[in-house]
Amino acid sequence: MKHFRHNMIRAGLEALYYTGAHRVLRPIFSGIGTIFMLHNVRPSRDDSFQPNRHLEVTPDFLRATLKHLRELGIDLVPMDELYRRLRTRDFSRRFACITLDDGYRDNRDFALPVFEEFDAPFTVFVASDFAEGTGGLWWVTLERLIAARSRLEVTIGGNELCLDTATPEAKQAAFDRLHDLLRSLPGADDLAAAMTALCNHYGVDETAVARELCLSWDELRSFAGHPLVTIGAHSISHCLLARQSETVAAHELTGSRGRIQDELQRPVEHLAYPYGDKASAGAREFALAAAAGFKTAVTTRPGMMFAECAEHLTALPRVSLNGHYQDDRLLPVLTSGAATAMWNGFRRVAAA
Numbered sequence: 001m002k003h004f005r006h007n008m009i010r011a012g013l014e015a016l017y018y019t020g021a022h023r024v025l026r027p028i029f030s031g032i033g034t035i036f037m038l039h040n041v042r043p044s045r046d047d048s049f050q051p052n053r054h055l056e057v058t059p060d061f062l063r064a065t066l067k068h069l070r071e072l073g074i075d076l077v078p079m080d081e082l083y084r085r086l087r088t089r090d091f092s093r094r095f096a097c098i099t100l101d102d103g104y105r106d107n108r109d110f111a112l113p114v115f116e117e118f119d120a121p122f123t124v125f126v127a128s129d130f131a132e133g134t135g136g137l138w139w140v141t142l143e144r145l146i147a148a149r150s151r152l153e154v155t156i157g158g159n160e161l162c163l164d165t166a167t168p169e170a171k172q173a174a175f176d177r178l179h180d181l182l183r184s185l186p187g188a189d190d191l192a193a194a195m196t197a198l199c200n201h202y203g204v205d206e207t208a209v210a211r212e213l214c215l216s217w218d219e220l221r222s223f224a225g226h227p228l229v230t231i232g233a234h235s236i237s238h239c240l241l242a243r244q245s246e247t248v249a250a251h252e253l254t255g256s257r258g259r260i261q262d263e264l265q266r267p268v269e270h271l272a273y274p275y276g277d278k279a280s281a282g283a284r285e286f287a288l289a290a291a292a293g294f295k296t297a298v299t300t301r302p303g304m305m306f307a308e309c310a311e312h313l314t315a316l317p318r319v320s321l322n323g324h325y326q327d328d329r330l331l332p333v334l335t336s337g338a339a340t341a342m343w344n345g346f347r348r349v350a351a352a
C-alpha cells in the first residue's frame with residue numbers, strides 16, 4: 001500500500017515535470033515562500049530493508065536543493081526572519097526556510113558542511129527526551145527489531161501477533177502493518193506502552209537509539225552557537241499531542257521549550273509538532289502553541305506559504321524533502337508549489 005502511494009506521488013511529480021505544468025502553475029501556487037522539512041541527512045545505505053528511508057536524504061541532494069534555491073534567487077532565511085516577514089507583510093522577495101526535525105547528529109556531521117557551503121541558515125527541532133538520551137525513536141527501534149529477526153512476536157492492543165520477517169519483502173510488510181497499528185492505537189500512552197513491552201520481550205534497550213543518533217545536550221550547546229543554526233522545540237517525548245489530555249499536551253510544549261532553553265541558555269521561539277499531521281496536531285494544539293509563546297509552529301501538512309499564513313502562525317505548512325523522491329529534476333516541481341497544490345486539491349491554504 002505504501003509503495004502504491006509512493007508510486008502515485010512519484011507519478012504525479014513526474015507528470016508535472018514532463019508536461020511542464022509546474023511552470024504554468026508556479027505564479028499561482030508558489031506563494032511567498034516555503035518551509036522545507038527534512039529529518040536525517042547522511043550518505044545512502046545499501047540495505048534492502050529501509051522502511052524509514054523517506055526520512056533521509058543524502059548530502060548531495062541537500063546540496064542540489066540549496067543550489068536550486070540560490071539559482072532561483074530565493075532568500076534562505078532563519079525562522080525569526082520568516083516570522084518578521086509574515087508579521088510585517090514583507091513579501092517583496094521569495095524566501096525559504098530549511099528545517100530538520102528530531103535533532104539527529106547527522107544534521108551536524110553531514111548537513112552543516114553543506115549549509116556552510118551556501119551560507120544557508122537552518123533550524124533543528126529538538127525533542128528534549130532525545131537530547132537527554134531517554135526518549136524512544138520507536139520507528140527506528142521497530143526497524144532494527146525487524147531487521148535482526150526472521151520472526152517477530154508482538155502484542156498490540158491485546159492482540160498477539162506472530163509476523164514473518166524473513167525476507168526484505170516480509171520485513172517491509174511487517175513494518176508497515178505494525179507501524180500503522182501502533183499509530184492507530186487510541187489511548188494516550190498505548191504506543192509507548194506497546195513499544196516498551198516489545199523491547200522488554202526481546203531484551204532491547206529502547207532508549208539506545210536516541211543516544212546513538214541524536215545530539216546530546218553537550219553537543220547541542222556548541223552546535224547551537226553556530227551562526228547558521230537555530231534550535232527549536234519538538235516536544236518532550238515526541239508523542240501524538242492530539243491523543244494527550246490538554247494538560248499533558250500543554251506541558252509537552254512548555255516543558256520542552258523550558259528544558260532546551262535551560263540547557264542551551266538561549267531563547268527557543270519556534271516549534272515543530274511531532275508527526276505534525278492532522279491526526280497529531282489540530283486547532284487545540286495550534287492554540288496551545290500560541291499560548292506557550294511560540295512565535296511560529298510548523299506542521300507536516302504539505303503546502304507553500306501564502307500571505308494568509310500570517311494569520312495562522314502556529315499552523316504553518318511545510319514541503320517535505322522526501323527520501324523517496326531525491327531527484328534533482330523534480331526540484332523545480334517542488335518549488336513551484338504545483339505538487340503541494342495537487343495534494344491539497346488545488347486549495348491554496350489548508351489551515352485549521
Ligand SMILES: [Zn+2]
Pocket residue numbers: 101102234238274275
Ligand atoms: Zn519528529
